[in-house]
Amino acid sequence: MYYLGIDVGGMSIKGGLIDEKGNILFKESVPTKPERDYKDIIADMATLCETLIKKENLDKQEIKGIGVGIPGTIDVEKGVIVYANNINFKKVPIEKELSKYFSCPIHIGNDANVAAFGELKFGTGKGVRDLILITLGTGIGTGIIVDNKIILGKGGAGGEGGHIGFIYNGRKCSCGKNGCWEAYASASALIKMTEKSISKNPEGLLAELARQEGKVSGKTAFIAEKNGDKEAKRIVSNYIKYVSDGIISLVNIFRPDLVLIGGGISNEGDALMKRIQRRVNRFSYGGNINPKITVKKALLMNDAGILGAAALCL
Ligand SMILES: [Zn+2]
Structure with a gap:
């Protein structure tokens, strides 16, 4: 067929x-x-x-x-x-x-x-019933599947996890509201945080990497972090908290078998997935008592x- x-x-x-x-x-x-x-x-x-x-x-x-x-x-x-x-x-x-x-x-x-x-x-979701795919790109796309069915909402306008309230009166979001999750945890948000740091410290490793790459990308902070740069460690640590805490909100509502991460950031691979998974399981409602959440890289990508x-x- x-x-x-x-x-x-x-x-x-x-x-x-x-x-x-x-x-x-x-x-x-x-x-x-x-x-x-x-x-x-x-x-x-x-x-x-x-x-x-x-x-x-x-x-x-x-x-x-x-x-x-x-x-x-x-x-x-x-x-x-x-x-x-x-x-x-x-x-x-x-x-x-x-x-x-x-x-x-x-x-x-x-x-x-x-x-x-x-x-x-x-x-990656073969064989599970409930999963959430989070795509970290210019914004945050979320696809929520419960009991093998896509959550659509009235007129198909539901399931927009990227726009859940994250910080009251926080950063401006593309949707017109302030403080949405995607204004903190999208790849664009990570790039903005990296750029802000570079403008304050133009001689640091982040600035050097950006010059070599010809631009600031979602990878810049991760590369500098692996090279032991303190400022990059701070940015990546905050970014992981932002990504994880939004996932925790979704997990507390849907409690899926699996959370998948897609988009360029997911190329950071298992090491990043494990860090997110640890925080998600630590702070999701019920802590270690409720079923554990697995966080993995999306498989199909492009x-x-x-x-x-x-x-x-x-
Ligand atoms: Zn928004």
Whole structure:
């Protein structure tokens, strides 16, 4: 059986032809050019799907479903993109529009939710029932799965863990509120903390590393910390507390089997996951009495979008 997974981003539309075990047989991408009319963008998605089908010498009828993941608020029941970040989509009836090209079932979902579902079906979450995927990037994306189901909320607008209240009247968040978790624990927040420190101490190791890299990245503070830099130790230690304490809030509500971390920061690997896991288990409600939480790196990374989208069709 074959499925198509489409991962729509502000820069590119990625597509993959996938079998029922989650093997990617072919993948391709095309530029999104997000300023265009939605009908043209969806026509490109359809062409991308047709290209993938031809590569495996299949007929359209052999495709059992098409899944699409998009950043934003998605009304899954109506098959409508209510609003998409970085793409000029407002109230776009994507399911109806794609049905002009394909007769198989079409499923859509928010990108963070779709990635979490991909991890549940094909990644680190195989075999568990409850998991939360936290993607640390420009913002924080959260995909929350309870009892094998994605938490959507009314009109698909729920499950936005990045915007839980973290510090009263704290840093300005991209959503317009102050003090959201993502203003402290996203990769962008770590970069800002590193930049602030560099501006105060332009001769330090952090500044030196930034000059070598040509920019401050999410890795800068971690590299300096490994080299014993005191200021980097302070930044990384605070950052781990910020990440962990937001996770603790989610754990206290959902108590999942597994918390997965995605995004570039997760490349810090097991050492970082263990540090987060230790704090999460120490301070989650009930301490050592309640079931332990495992924190792991997300497995699917760049393919999470297409695999998760295809998994919506299973
Ligand atoms: Zn916010």
